Amino acid sequence: MKRSNRLGTGFQSNEEIRKRNTQRIKTVADRSMARVVGPRKIWSRALLFKLRNRARIQVGLRKRCLVSKKKKVLRKEKKVQVISREPNRADNLRKLVPGGDSMDICSLLEETAHYIKCLATQVKVMQSIADLYST
Amino acid sequence: MDGSGDNNGDLGYQNRAESVMNCPSSGMNTNPFYASAWDPVVSLSRPGNFVGSSTGSQSEFSNSPFPIVMENPGISNTCHLVRYPSDSGFIELVPKFPGFGSGNFSEMVGSLGLTDCSQIVNAGCPPNYKEANNESTSHGAQRQEDHQLSEETTIGALPNGKRRRRVAESNSPFDPNKNAEGEFQKYPSGESSDSAKELDEKKQKIEQNRGANSCGKQVVKQTKDNPQSREAPKENYIHVRARRGQATNSHSLAERVRREKISERMRMLQELVPGCNKITGKAVMLDEIINYVQSLQQQVEFLSMKLATVNPELYNDVERIQSKDILHSRGGNEAIRGLSPGTNSHPVFTWDFSTWHTSHSKSQSTFFSSTSCYIR
Numbered sequence: 001m002k003r004s005n006r007l008g009t010g011f012q013s014n015e016e017i018r019k020r021n022t023q024r025i026k027t028v029a030d031r032s033m034a035r036v037v038g039p040r041k042i043w044s045r046a047l048l049f050k051l052r053n054r055a056r057i058q059v060g061l062r063k064r065c066l067v068s069k070k071k072k073v074l075r076k077e078k079k080v081q082v083i084s085r086e087p088n089r090a091d092n093l094r095k096l097v098p099g100g101d102s103m104d105i106c107s108l109l110e111e112t113a114h115y116i117k118c119l120a121t122q123v124k125v126m127q128s129i130a131d132l133y134s135t
Numbered sequence: 136m137d138g139s140g141d142n143n144g145d146l147g148y149q150n151r152a153e154s155v156m157n158c159p160s161s162g163m164n165t166n167p168f169y170a171s172a173w174d175p176v177v178s179l180s181r182p183g184n185f186v187g188s189s190t191g192s193q194s195e196f197s198n199s200p201f202p203i204v205m206e207n208p209g210i211s212n213t214c215h216l217v218r219y220p221s222d223s224g225f226i227e228l229v230p231k232f233p234g235f236g237s238g239n240f241s242e243m244v245g246s247l248g249l250t251d252c253s254q255i256v257n258a259g260c261p262p263n264y265k266e267a268n269n270e271s272t273s274h275g276a277q278r279q280e281d282h283q284l285s286e287e288t289t290i291g292a293l294p295n296g297k298r299r300r301r302v303a304e305s306n307s308p309f310d311p312n313k314n315a316e317g318e319f320q321k322y323p324s325g326e327s328s329d330s331a332k333e334l335d336e337k338k339q340k341i342e343q344n345r346g347a348n349s350c351g352k353q354v355v356k357q358t359k360d361n362p363q364s365r366e367a368p369k370e371n372y373i374h375v376r377a378r379r380g381q382a383t384n385s386h387s388l389a390e391r392v393r394r395e396k397i398s399e400r401m402r403m404l405q406e407l408v409p410g411c412n413k414i415t416g417k418a419v420m421l422d423e424i425i426n427y428v429q430s431l432q433q434q435v436e437f438l439s440m441k442l443a444t445v446n447p448e449l450y451n452d453v454e455r456i457q458s459k460d461i462l463h464s465r466g467g468n469e470a471i472r473g474l475s476p477g478t479n480s481h482p483v484f485t486w487d488f489s490t491w492h493t494s495h496s497k498s499q500s501t502f503f504s505s506t507s508c509y510i511r
Contacts, residue, residue: 022436022443025439025440026436089421090421092425093421093425096425106400110400112404113404115428116408116424119432119435129442130441130442
């Protein structure tokens with residue numbers, strides 16, 4: 001996710017603002033959802049980890065942009081434990097569920113079930129908030 | 136246990152009760168007694184299995200004569216408990232049985248509380264039975280597994296391969312707690328009158344004998360049951376029994392357990408994903424699950440976009456809030472409850488959606504919401 005440099009340009013189109021806000025809201029939603037679940041589930045841990053890394057990178061980028069615009073330092077994200085497997089039908093599911101790469105099928109299914117429940121609830125909450133604002 | 140058991144007015148009753156408890160301790164010595172009618176409590180080969188509170192009364196138990204057991208026809212029908220739960224609760228339960236000799240087990244069970252009943256039933260139920268039930272109810276399976284695992288510690292002391300799980304000849308005792316009937320049929324050789332230590336040999340013979348008496352489905356192929364899943368790993372493992380006509384290799388057993396776990400989870404997912412009731416087959420089901428997860432994630436994104444547009448913010452403070460971990464505070468705001476449908480076997484969890492701080496300018500600030508949502 002690339003973030004535009006607010007300080008640099010000083011001017012942003014509405015589109016970009018909206019995109020940025022969308023991104024932020026989504027981050028907040030995901031983060032709070034994972035926070036509630038806590039470290040009890042693999043996917044929540046993985047999600048929190050990912051979000052934290054992302055925040056760190058962005059903060060790092062911003063700070064460095066203050067110093068110099070031209071240098072782009074990309075911090076290498078820590079590699080999640082890679083387990084090589086034969087291509088499986090469940091690979092797509094692994095991509096969808098956070099932290100799904102390092103799970104066996106059995107726990108993957110369990111995590112998916114819990115993840116689905118949490119996602120559904122998140123959708124409901126956000127829907128109700130949107131309704132609250134639109135009325 | 137109420138002390139010496141003398142509090143029971145009925146001496147005969149007490150003797151019966153004692154003899155029940157007594158059987159395991161002296162069951163080894165008196166095999167011929169059990170030849171005919173009674174399914175003794177086998178796995179209690181050690182008195183240590185009883186709780187410490189009962190050990191004091193063990194001595195008087197051992198004094199009661201055996202013929203009482205055989206004289207009482209009621210017991211032969213009723214005493215099918217295989218394993219007592221390792222807590223003292225069961226010891227206390229025995230005197231409570233109303234007509235221990237006369238009534239059948241279901242009455243006894245019925246007189247107890249449901250929790251006790253489930254304890255006994257889960258204790259006495261063979262793991263195959265549990266395994267068979269695992270396929271039907273995931274919730275039940277959770278319970279059973281818990282009980283299984285809690286029982287492992289007591290069973291660990293028993294010698295290898297000498298564990299013998301029996302099921303009551305009458306299916307009724309276990310019906311209230313399990314969807315018994317259909318699965319009970321699967322159980323290969325529930326009945327055997329042999330008791331104690333030399334289970335391996337006697338089991339084979341008696342199984343063959345009894346097999347003829349048991350229900351029709353089980354008559355066929357007795358021999359395959361003999362090399363039972365005694366190779367199943369002991370001690371803190373989930374005990375699995377090979378069913379009729381299935382390979383008894385330990386690898387294939389583990390494989391089967393794994394497969395059943397997976398299918399159980401697939402069934403759970405099938406309930407979660409709407410419109411998947413008629414789908415049979417893992418591949419199609421997986422695709423449906425993937426689609427559903429994708430659609431849910433898209434919905435979240437769409438809703439976040441909607442919220443971003445609906446909420447005219449010039450400055451969104453979210454990162455600051457996140458970095459300060461304010462999200463976790465539940466600053467007493469709106470609570471949205473009952474959003475999700477009711478009964479679920481999942482644990483409750485509370486959910487703080489977000490604490491927002493939006494400000495048009497430095498002077499203004501509006502707090503949006505911190506929503507708690509209880510999911511049951």
